[in-house]
Amino acid sequence: MDHASEFPPSRLIRGFFRRLRRPELLACLPALTLGAYLLGGERLLYAASLGLPFLIGLAALLSSRPETAEDMRDGVTGLLLRDALLEALDDALDRARSGGRGTACIVVTLDEPDSLIDRFGHACFRQILRHCAERLGERLREGDTIARLPGASFAIALMPSRRQDLETTLQLAARLQHALSLPIPAGKRSLVASVSVGFCLGERAPAPGGAALLAAAELAAENARRQGPGAIRAHAPEMSVPAPDALLDDRISLALENGEIRAHFQPQISTDTGEISGFEVLARWQHPSRGLIAPGDFLPALLEAGLSERLSEVMLVQALAALRSWDNAGLHIPTVAINLSGDELRNPRLPSKLKWELDRFDLAPSRLTVEILETVAADAQDDVIERNIAALAAMGCGVDLDDFGTGQSAISIMHRYAIRRIKIDRSFVTRADEDRDKQRMLSAILALAEQLGLETLAEGVETPGEHAMLAQLGCGHVQGFGIARPMPLAETAVWIERHRAKLDHTPLLGKHLR
Known part of the structure; x- marks a missing residue:
């Protein structure tokens, strides 16, 4: 990995040259020239007339360059910043073109940094960023350049290589993602982060220059976050630029009331039978001009x-x-699951409101599952949340503990809130069929759930290998893009019929490696 070198002259000399360019000193230039003539005659006059403009020009030249490598580094991680990375990308592109080699830019970003700050605090978040920077640096070559971008993102300019093709870059992106997916120390606890990665090959940049290459990699990373999170995406010309939040703010209330924000449904599958065990309800905005907008936006x-x-x-x-x-269509689906935030769970009228709606649709409470974030359950400071969840469980609703493994899990939480099922976070699931460490963590989680009599559901399943491994380890249910993407209600009936038709021709996955 490149380490920027010091730019001569020293900072003390640079300070002198900066002062030399100050406007008040330039205004005194005629007086200084006259003073030189009075003190030393024509010789000193000539020296001052020629020397002072030379020094001022030199000051302008030096001040236009970065002062030192330290001035181009991030104060938290010690990494280079964006401008230095752009210089490295420009240089890499030039060397790649002249030498018939390839280069690329990779952007690695921690998903949902605001949530990390809320859970761990700013000081601990800075510690997390430093650990991420160290892990990324350890997996790069000597000639690669890494920089920190705003927020929780890092960018890498790859040293030109004769084998820097799509497959090689994808493998490196996966290694970098895996490095940050391992447990990261966060104060007295540890974090298993969700990480999205985007990259762009130098030859596929939408325009010449390092700025265009970095922008393409950032767009790929954003698309990975919107599709995953925890995904890897290569830049493609058809990728869309996310709509700026400022353009959405004015329409958000109207969109909600006009029915533009609608429920999409993602199926949950039993690993024992392959049958549909339920659907999770996820909000999507069908914008009239921008198309489908993901919830994160x-x-x-x-x-x-x-x-x-x-x-x-x-x-x-x-x-x-x-x-x-x-x-009514004869397609019996056991349950639907909805997400409830901390603010919603603090509403004392929540149980009666849910019961009224269930009665209105003539549905048993057991058909409704409420999902509660693990961090919300752990951080509750009053009794309203506890009373509400207890009332929902007593009513017969299922209670799922969402994002299990990313917060402050405790057996007392599961008992206190009458949890029926834990949803294992996607960060444990990604590449679980290839990663022995993740298999051991999943085995421990599943063994704990079994001892406590809790059901389990793994989210973020994207490949048949992950699906098979989770089934063999004993996870009861799975959900993710590898099963189906969230879909509007109008598409669910066809999907349900097709899925059930496939069950007759699909062998059941074996179970229990534990």
Whole structure:
């Protein structure tokens, strides 16, 4: 990995040259020239007339360059910053073209950094970034250059190589992602992070120059985050630029009331039978001009507008209407799952509101599952959340502990909140069929759940290998893009029929390696 060298002259000399260019000193130039003539005659006059402009020009030249390598480094990680990375990319592209070699830019980003700050605090978040920087640096070659981008992202300019093709870059991207997916010390605890990666080959950059190459890699990383998270994407010309939040803020309330923000349904599958065990309800915005917008691009604006409870009401009604629709079509789906935030769980009227809606659709409470983030359950400071969850469980609703393994898990939480099932976070699932460390962690989680009599569901399953490994380890249910992407209600009936038709021709996956 490149380490920037010091730029001569020293900082003390640079300070002198910067002062030499100050406007008040330039205004005194005629007086200085006259003073030189009075003190030393014509010789000193000539020296001052020629020497002072030379020194001022030299000062301008030096001040336009970076002062030292330290001035181009991030104060938290010690890595180079964006401008230095652009210089490295420009240089790599020039050397690649002249030598008939290839280069690339890779962008690695921690998913949901705001959530990490909320859970661990700013000081601990800085520690996490330093560990990430060290791990990435250890897996790069001597000639590669790594920099920190704003937020929780890192960018790498790869040294030109004769074998820097798509497959080689993809393998490196996967190694970098894996490095950050291992447990990271976070204060007295550890974090298993979700990481998205995007990259662009130098030959496929949309325009010449390092700036265009970096922008393409950043766009690929953003598309990976929106598709995953925890995904890897190579830049493609058809990738869309995410809509800026500022352009969405003004429409968010109107979109919610006009029905543009609608429920999409992602199936959950039993690993024992292959049957559909339920659907999770996920919000999607069908924008009239921008098309389908992922929740990560509009939920912050919606929360900022104070519309989280209204969104939950809309998702609940659409979820229960879907159950009734499937029942009427003879497609029995056991449950639908909806997500409830901390603010919603603090509403004392939540149990009565859910019961009223269930009665309105003539559905048993057991048909509804509520998902609660592990961090919300662990950080609850009052009794309202506990009372509400207990009331929902007593009513007969299922209670899932979401994102299990990313927060402050405790057996007391599972007992106190009458948890029925834990949802294993996608960070444990990605490449679990290849990673022995993840297999050991999954085995421990599943053994704990079995001892406590809890059901298990793994989210973020993307490959048949991950699906098979989870089944063999004893995970009861799976969900993810490898099963199906979230779909509108109108598409679910066809998918359900096709899936059930395939079961007759699909062998069941073996179970229990533990």
